[in-house]
Amino acid sequence: MNKSKICIVGAGPGGCSTALFLAKKGIPSILIDKATFPRDKICGDGVSGWVLNILNKLDPSINYQLTEKPYQVPSWGARFVAPNHQVLDVPFKIEDAVNDDLPAGFVSKRIDFDNFLVDQAKQNPLIDFIEGTEINHFETGKEAAVLRDSSGKEFYCQIAVFANGAYSKFSKQLAGIKMEKKHYIAGIRSYYKGVNGTHKKNYIELHFLKNLLPGYFWIFPLPNGEANVGLGMRSDKISKKKVNLKKELYELLQSHPDLKERFKNAEQIDTPKGFGLPLGSKKRKISGERFMLIGDAASLIDPFTGEGIGNAMASGMYAAIHAQKCLEKGDYSAKFMEGYDRYTYGRIGSELKLSTLMQDLLNFPWLFSLIVNKVISNPTLRNTMSCMLTDIEVRAQLKKPSFYFKVLFG
Ligand SMILES: Cc1cc2nc3c(=O)[nH]c(=O)nc-3n(C[C@H](O)[C@H](O)[C@H](O)COP(=O)(O)OP(=O)(O)OC[C@H]3O[C@@H](n4cnc5c(N)ncnc54)[C@H](O)[C@@H]3O)c2cc1C
Structure with missing residues (x-):
């Protein structure tokens, strides 16, 4: 019988991260994907410093392994082109640099990056990796939850983690998340x-x-x-x-x-x-009795940058932390599972709000262009922007009207 404490549906960055963080805690899981890897995923292929931070928490050697892969290039900064065509180059700076000799980001086709993560999962004895299996049914019972594929094959677990991406039907069915x-x-x-x-x-x-x-x-x-x-x-x-x-x-x-x-x-x-x-521009319910939603299935993409790999992996890490609590208490009720929602939004909620605000700024192209012009001509502001790319505390200045006053008239 296919049975484990945790079953994870979807082996993208979110699902792999959940399984690997669970394994780090000694908790076994079944990780199921409908695709056979390597598989493509439509994406910009930008792997940010946030992703490297999470991989570092998992195992610092993973980032070094990634650096050696021929299919990635290190990226050292971002070039912004404003609506008025002005170009602003901002190097990445990480205050809590993962490792000084590592770049702050990479670009790697997802067919390779996701397969790199899947390989980490396949090598882990606590992860039972099953590919080519599409889960289309979930139900909860008193003793366990059941997942079923189209051939009727069943998987039993205490908790199901849905990491099955942007088109997850479970997000709608279980948590009422609709496409808005x-x-x-x-x-x-x-x-x-x-x-x-x-x-x-x-x-x-x-x-x-x-x-x-x-x-x-x-x-x-x-x-x-x-x-x-x-x-x-x-x-x-x-x-x-x-x-x-x-x-x-x-x-x-x-x-x-x-x-x-x-x-x-x-x-x-x-x-x-x-x-x-x-997008994560709206707070949602992302758990319920015996389940949690991860990454795109939980609508956690940054509304300004469109970056979603980092938040998918972070939510996987938070789900692993919460799953351990549930297993220790033997409590899988919707009320207890809500702890995962609180933890996740507690960690990345303010960043999502800030990015929503920055997205709103794009409704005023002239203001955006003006800010870019000012930053180009002011080295101190350029330095602040560098820190903003990687530091949420510095980025919080964007919430204050005084910041815009200083930029425009300082
Ligand atoms: C055009 C575009 C550009 C983007 N650019 C960037 C970027 O540059 N940087 C960045 O960080 N983010 C980017 N994103 C966002 C990023 O791609 C996602 O946020 C990220 O892939 C989310 O990871 P995930 O693990 O939640 O889901 P996914 O990566 O989508 O993985 C979901 C997995 O679930 C599997 N699955 C689905 N349904 C089932 C099922 N029923 N049963 C079993 N398995 C199932 C799928 O096969 C897939 O492997 C971009 C997205 C798009 C569309």
């Missing part, structure tokens, strides 16, 4: 080779173009002269402006004054593919 266009981004990704003008230290590029706000066009450099190129926009604006993202992408690359030069010799190596990004 105001809290959702639609994104497309394509791969190119030979894009000119990328930063020599592999800065990720975020272009805040007027007609894409709130959202952006990106170029994230990859090994072998390749780049992940894409764009994302909030779904309510897409509907309102009747935007066709694929058409928009091709138009930009052919007619935007800066981009058409940079793409004139570039070769497209994969056609654009789309996927949804459920």
